[in-house]
Amino acid sequence: MGDSSSPENHLEGQGQNVLEREDERVKMRTTNEKVIHIKSRSDGLIEPGQKASKDCSAENHVEKPSLEGRSHMNLDSLANGCATRKLVNRDDDENFVRCAQPNSKIKISGSPGSPPDTIKVKDASHFVNDENNSGDNSVLENSERMYPFKKRKFFYQTSSSTSDSWSHCQGIVDSSSTRVNGTNHGAVIEESSSMADQQVHPASKGCNVKLSIKSFKVPELFIDIPETATIGSLKRTVMEAVTAILGDELHVGILLQGKKVRDDSKTLIQTGISQDDKRHRLGFMLEPRHNRMSSSYNDDPCFLTTGSRQKLSRQSNSLMLQQGSYNVSRERSTVKIENCAEGDLNGVSSLGDTSANNNNMSKCRALVTVPAINMDALAVVPYRRKSGNPDFGQRRIRRPFSVLEVEALVQAVEKLGTGRWRDVKQRAFDNAKHRTYVDLKDKWKTLVHTARISPQQRRGEPVPQELLDRVLAAHAYWSQQQCKHQLKSM
DNA sequence: ATTAGGG
């Protein structure tokens, strides 16, 4: 029983043609995160200058555990030969949310040495890891952050740390944007660049136009809800409307001086987006993939601005951030939630019941009316629980395990086995609040699966084959143990 | 609260 399988060889060449699906995945991520932001957002917003919630700590020591020479892993090596690795994580959950909070701003920009983290050093192996493996950056190269997808930056603000001279904030609703753009523009875009290159291919790598999208705003959101509805249901309805919009596969639309730029093959320079562009000329909008709307504004990015439009179906709605749409059309028993801020031309003045709230809300530009409404009036509503749960049961944001985390997990499991996730958690992820033992268990499950499939089929940041080998070995070993115990008890 | 698995 002692000896496990034969020594594995380190297969080189990790499949890396994973980029294909990235696009798709990114979209999905967008959806989720969008929702999250909207929900959790407070008033502050991430400013471009916030450079990333870089983790300051970053004092990662990664020492090679003594288990390296595991050419023939056996019971002992599994159980004892490993030093303990512990992930010390200082941040807690909602990292993104934090970023959106005023205070965090200060914190984030703080000095790199301030983290109150505890760096636990144990024996020969230890390492610090902060949740979004920002620590990885300085240690491992194969982090998912390395993918050349700009998009990603929008989603993983925290990742654009180390080398980025600028960072994006996700498309969250911004509340202070108005100030920046005195006009009714919802988009706050800054661009600076040094263009000179005029290549024809969009993929050309010349000078870069740096764009910093401060926030995506949702001009209007129409909610149809009976006056007798409760605040709770309104809340939920808004949430559903929002998620319905965001939920569809979104794509980004580019607006230049109000006109939608359709030709995706044109280069920025060709399109007229260059260094000398004054901000505000460029706009972005998020829109459903399928514009199956009945009316004519289908094509017109400004449809939201046009007062002529009648009613928008949820799906037809586009979230855009350039045009400010300030309409006053409101139907009876229709609570119109205006998100445009100050510049609000309309007087979403009086409303039935929820009027009070709305007024307050009118201060918040952006669709984020949700949190506002969310105040205190929370009632039990007999609605179905779709996307907008009664409870804020938001799906947690995705947090891909970093290689460092995987290693920690593997090591813990090697020692503890696969049936003690609680202990594994405590042992290796005690400080990673966002990693629950269930998460670890799930991760192990996927790791085992990953280890079994061909490298080409793997996705995400490639996990070193060495680790995968250990996963299989440990899995095999502990599975065996489990069987034995079962047989014994029988 | 944990564990184990399916979704």
Added chain:
DNA sequence: CCCTAAT
């Protein structure tokens, strides 16, 4: 990751 059933 989420959700659940069973501990």
